[in-house]
Amino acid sequence: xxxxxxxxxxxxxxxxFPIFTRPTARGKRLVYLDSAATSQKPLCVIExxxxxxxxxxxxxxxxVYEIAARATAAFEEARAKVARFVGADPGEIVWTRNTTEAIxxxxxxxxxxxxxxxxxxLLTELEHHSNLVPWQLLAxxxxxxxxxxxxxxxxxxxxxxxxxxxxxCRLLSIAHVSNTLGTISPLETIVPRARAAGATIxxxxxxxxxxxxxxxxxxxxxxxxxxxxxxxxxxxxxALYGKRALLESMPPFLSGGDMIRAVEYDRATFNDPPxxxxxxxxxxxxxxxxxxxxDYLTELxxxxxxxxxxAITAYALERLAALEPRGLHVYGPKDPAKTGGVLSFxxxxxxxxxxxxxxxxxxxxxxxxxxxTMPLMRKMGWHSTARASFYVxxxxxxxxxxxxxxxxxxxxxxx
Amino acid sequence: xxxxxxxYILDHYRNPRNFGHLDAPTASAEDLNPLCGxxxxxxxxxxxxxxxxxxxxxxxxxxxxxxxxSMLTESISGMPLEDVAKLSKDVVLENVGIGISPTRMKxxxxxxxxxxxxxxxxLAGWPDxx
Numbered sequence: 001x002x003x004x005x006x007x008x009x010x011x012x013x014x015x016x017f018p019i020f021t022r023p024t025a026r027g028k029r030l031v032y033l034d035s036a037a038t039s040q041k042p043l044c045v046i047e048x049x050x051x052x053x054x055x056x057x058x059x060x061x062x063x064v065y066e067i068a069a070r071a072t073a074a075f076e077e078a079r080a081k082v083a084r085f086v087g088a089d090p091g092e093i094v095w096t097r098n099t100t101e102a103i104x105x106x107x108x109x110x111x112x113x114x115x116x117x118x119x120x121x122l123l124t125e126l127e128h129h130s131n132l133v134p135w136q137l138l139a140x141x142x143x144x145x146x147x148x149x150x151x152x153x154x155x156x157x158x159x160x161x162x163x164x165x166x167x168x169c170r171l172l173s174i175a176h177v178s179n180t181l182g183t184i185s186p187l188e189t190i191v192p193r194a195r196a197a198g199a200t201i202x203x204x205x206x207x208x209x210x211x212x213x214x215x216x217x218x219x220x221x222x223x224x225x226x227x228x229x230x231x232x233x234x235x236x237x238x239a240l241y242g243k244r245a246l247l248e249s250m251p252p253f254l255s256g257g258d259m260i261r262a263v264e265y266d267r268a269t270f271n272d273p274p275x276x277x278x279x280x281x282x283x284x285x286x287x288x289x290x291x292x293x294x295d296y297l298t299e300l301x302x303x304x305x306x307x308x309x310x311a312i313t314a315y316a317l318e319r320l321a322a323l324e325p326r327g328l329h330v331y332g333p334k335d336p337a338k339t340g341g342v343l344s345f346x347x348x349x350x351x352x353x354x355x356x357x358x359x360x361x362x363x364x365x366x367x368x369x370x371x372x373t374m375p376l377m378r379k380m381g382w383h384s385t386a387r388a389s390f391y392v393x394x395x396x397x398x399x400x401x402x403x404x405x406x407x408x409x410x411x412x413x414x415x
Numbered sequence: 416x417x418x419x420x421x422x423y424i425l426d427h428y429r430n431p432r433n434f435g436h437l438d439a440p441t442a443s444a445e446d447l448n449p450l451c452g453x454x455x456x457x458x459x460x461x462x463x464x465x466x467x468x469x470x471x472x473x474x475x476x477x478x479x480x481x482x483x484x485s486m487l488t489e490s491i492s493g494m495p496l497e498d499v500a501k502l503s504k505d506v507v508l509e510n511v512g513i514g515i516s517p518t519r520m521k522x523x524x525x526x527x528x529x530x531x532x533x534x535x536x537x538l539a540g541w542p543d544x545x
Contacts, residue, residue, distance in 0.1 A: 349429070351477035354420070357519060370452045377452070383475045384452055412420045
């Protein structure tokens with residue numbers, strides 16, 4: 001059980017999200033348990049977007065008029081807020097569309113010039129496709145080889161062979177938190193050893209920046225990628241943290257306007273980082289609203305967010321255990337101290353899509369499928385799993401609704 | 416949607432008809448739904464007169480996709496291959512007998528899509544995937 005004061009805070013938080021005032025088409029309360037896919041947005045974020053378009057919509061970095069100056073200031077202030085949120089300097093934060101684009105930026109701009117034939121790229125077996133496929137393509141371009149830190153049947157990383165895997169390793173790219181199983185990677189163990197082996201270190205923060213206190217300097221990551229839409233901000237904007245010296249040494253990714261210093265017909269010189277990596281008009285409104293989302297999360301406190309999710313995950317594990325006699329099986333480490341607020345499960349022989357469809361009739365939104373981790377699913381021998389994920393606006397009553405809906409699914413499927 | 420899971424649907428899901436493989440299929444095809452990973456394979460035995468004499472399907476998927484595929488195999492037994500190639504989605508909708516939500520329509524139609532591509536491929540003389 002959560003402390004009553006904690007639950008009350010979650011319920012107060014929910015009031016900040018307009019979507020929860022609307023019933024579903026079937027007249028049910030919206031029970032949103034798919035924040036690992038995308039989070040809901042608080043009113044302040046929605047209002048920031050509205051305010052920009054109503055009051056000071058203008059392009060940035062060039063206009064001399066008042067609203068252009070206001071837009072530029074808000075855009076760069078948002079960068080400073082996002083930088084502060086992860087312990088970085090503003091000059092080390094590059095705006096991208098999302099985590100995927102940030103990882104692609106590294107794979108092309110850094111990878112093409114730094115990875116050679118025979119180099120090893122070390123990943124883990126639980127990576128999201130977005131932290132796998134860009135490295136497969138980089139390996140194809142350069143002749144590098146991919147290696148993987150294995151996972152055991154509980155979804156925990158096996159580090160027994162880590163030193164051998166790191167031998168000759170040019171790059172380590174690793175999810176901070178697994179989107180499928182919730183596993184928190186022991187970066188405090190892995191990163192120093194990767195550093196000692198001379199690897200450049202990329203952390204996929206898509207599932208950690210929203211949920212855990214993150215300090216990129218303490219993590220000692222060279223790059224850290226994350227998306228606004230999973231942390232209360234809008235879609236279409238994300239960020240890449242890169243160590244200043246690395247960003248300076250890298251060639252541009254995309255090229256065009258805004259990323260240049262001077263252009264002649266046959267050559268160009270480039271702007272300083274981070275602007276060197278931001279070709280074309282940026283996603284101004286969404287970047288500014290990302291700043292508002294970060295303000296909101298800062299006020300809640302990342303430590304409170306983490307503790308809230310730990311408590312609600314513990315409560316969910318306790319409630320779901322009662323369904324074990326009916327064939328409910330939860331995957332992953334099952335230790336709330338070692339996982340983010342993500343639970344993958346199956347109900348007897350009921351396919352995850354059927355579970356999700358029945359839950360939907362009760363207003364309960366979960367994910368079903370392979371969660372963009374097809375190799376992990378194959379390795380574990382699962383065709384698909386159902387996944388419930390929690391965030392700041394979820395409370396015990398959401399878990400209760402999940403359990404009730406699962407009982408309905410079990411009843412319909414006679415398990 | 417919860418009305419969908421009637422006893423006969425669950426029966427076809429748990430005891431799929433014509434599930435397995437043929438020793439020497441005349442035609443076959445396989446496809447998957449990349450969004451969810453559901454996968455279905457259809458194998459057909461066609462006689463010299465162009466009539467479906469045997470059909471087997473295999474794969475994995477949700478109750479909607481497997482039950483739809485299972486019922487479909489019963490519908491086409493003894494049917495001319497040319498008619499199989501022309502089947503519309505109505506055959507699936509009639510078999511399941513209850514509305515399917517738009518988000519699950521792809522699941523319901525996976526078996527039909529695979530079956531038709533096997534039939535059309537055979538009629539057109541396309542090289543078999545084997």
